Amino acid sequence: MDYDVLVVGAGVVGLACAAALSATRSVLVVERHDGICRETSSRNSEVVHAGVYYPEGSRKxxxxxxxxxxxxERCDRLGIAAPxxxxxxxxxxxxxxxxxxxxLARGRANGVEGLTLVDRTELRRLEPGTDGDAALWSPWSGIVDSHRFAASLEAEAEAGGADVLxxxxxxxxxxxxxxxxxxxEHGGSRTRVxxxxVINAAGLGQPAVSALVGIDAYPxxxxxxxxxxxxxxxxGRVQRLVYPVGRATDGGLGVHICLDVGGGLRLGPDFEWxxxxxxxxxxxxxxxxxxWRAGRRLFAWLEPEDLTPDMAGVRSKPVPGPGMFRDFVVAMDLPGWITLAGIESPGLTSSLALxxxxxxxLG
Ligand SMILES: Cc1cc2nc3c(=O)[nH]c(=O)nc-3n(C[C@H](O)[C@H](O)[C@H](O)COP(=O)(O)OP(=O)(O)OC[C@H]3O[C@@H](n4cnc5c(N)ncnc54)[C@H](O)[C@@H]3O)c2cc1C
Structure with a gap:
């Protein structure tokens, strides 16, 4: 089998690459599971981040x-929910x-539109279910039906002629x-392609795939x-994403409330190495x-019995501890071999840009 490009991994990033490349190149996506997005890409908050948190000029x-x-733009065009x-x-x-x-300063430097500081009264008007003394309001943050978004990328890649194995x-x-x-390895035998x-978009499997060609730069x-x-x-009690500012230093963004496109509410995610x-x-x-204690700081109405265990996801962190910034990596270290490393949050939001x-x- 001969292809112009082989993409390792049918997560949202690998699929976005396949969709972008399939119009002009022959593409094969190789995925170890029996369908798309079986790892991190189906275990996240589905938040479309505005771009407030990351250092100015960083790839993130x-x-x-x-x-x-x-x-x-894509979701509007294809009728995918992304409110x-x-x-x-x-x-x-x-x-x-x-x-x-x-x-606020960081977000504005990053070109995030519409950011404003609001006082307690305005916060209560924006989000009556939330307690707090002040807030940063980010009108361009949102949520997305990540499953339909990813499926649309697979469909576009296949319409362009890509094969997905x-x-x-x-x-x-x-x-x-x-x-x-x-x-x-496929169906009990080994095939050469x-x-x-090659695009290594293997997420948590990135170091193992990198090791196959002697790259060890991206643990x-x-x-x-x-x-x-x-x-x-x-x-219906909470209509917007609600994040705590003071907890954004633990390496995540702090336990927050997120909504899915069906209106369900979730609290999380926490942070555990x-x-x-x-x-x-x-x-x-x-x-x-x-x-409950983390949620109760922002939502006085929350009772312990309101919470039931939901799901878990695993971030692929490029650094071994909190408080250390490391940017997304998109690198061609060997001719024709591209590695995407450390694609933690906001990787879903960033996938089309990556x-x-x-x-x-690839040129
Ligand atoms: C807790 C949590 C919350 C998050 N919240 C958000 C959010 O709200 N907004 C946001 O923008 N981002 C969020 N993210 C980040 C986002 O989910 C990821 O950045 C994104 O899903 C990464 O996609 P990916 O395609 O790189 O990786 P993956 O989805 O992990 O895909 C990699 C694929 O490669 C395959 N693979 C690996 N090795 C091999 C191999 N050797 N052969 C074949 N296939 C292989 C795997 O099976 C997998 O399917 C969150 C992440 C987590 C964990």
Whole structure:
């Protein structure tokens, strides 16, 4: 089999690359599971981030803002739910309120539109179900039906002629005169695929795929996050994304409330360094009180019995601890071999912009 491009991984990033490239190139996507988005891409908050949090000029900032525009435009065009419900980043007390100023400045430097600081009265008007003394209002934050979004990328790639091979594991790769000779295990046998270029979009599997060609520059550290579902009796009580400002330093964005496009409410994700793969996706019910206390800071109406264990996801962190910034990596370290590394949040939001960057690297 010969292709112009072989993409490792049918998560949202690999699929975005396949969709972007399939119009002009022959593309094969190789995915070890039996369908798309079986790992991180189906275990996230489905938030379309505005681009407030990341250092000015970083790839995270640039691809988040660009990717958000591309994602909304695509979802509008294809009738995929992506409501711009907006986000309030809420402060309690003066010291937290001071942090909002820093976020406002950073967000504006990143080109995030419409950011404003609001006082307690305006916060209550925007989001009556929330307690807080002040907030940063981000009208362009939203949520997306990530499953339909990813399915649309697969459909576009296939319409462009791409092949998608499931239950197939990339287990080897050798450099050749014309590109790469890739070993794929599929259906109990090993197949060789020749491709001019390989895109390693393997998410948590990125270091193992990189190791096949001697790249060890991008280690992954795994950081699990779990969510608790909020009782459906509170459906409609919160209309916008509500994040705490003071908790954004733990390496995540702090336990927050998120909505799905069906109106369901979830609290999370938390932040726990874990070993793996394989990863244990169990949600420990004993965490309920910690979640309740975190949620109760912002939602006085929340009772412990409102929370039930929901799901877990694993972030692919490029650094081994909180408080250390490392940017997304999109790199061609070997001719025709592109690595996407450290694609943690806002990777869903940024996926279409990352795919543009990959296409530009391939020329
Ligand atoms: C707790 C949590 C919350 C998040 N919230 C948000 C959010 O609200 N907004 C946002 O923008 N982002 C969010 N993210 C980030 C977002 O989910 C990820 O950035 C994105 O899903 C990464 O997609 P990916 O395609 O790179 O990786 P993945 O979805 O992990 O896909 C990689 C694929 O590669 C396959 N693979 C690996 N190795 C091989 C191999 N050897 N052979 C074949 N296939 C292989 C895997 O099976 C997998 O399907 C969150 C992430 C987490 C964990």
């Amino acid at each position: 900032a640039l691809s988040c803002v660009r990717g958000r525009h591309l994602l909304y 711009r419900i907006g986000k309030v980043i809420v402060a309690l007390g003066d010291s937290e309120a001071a942090e909002l100023e820093g976020l 499931f239950d197939a594991n990339v287990v080897g790769a050798d450099s050749t005169a014309g590109g790469w000779d890739v070993a794929v 020749r491709a001019r270029a 992954n550290y795994a950081c699990k996050g779990v969510w608790f579902a909020v009782s459906p009796r509170h459906r 874990v070993d793996g793969p394989p990863f244990d996706l169990y949600v420990d019910p004993a965490k309920r009180d910690v979640f 795919a543009e960057e990959v296409a530009a690297l």
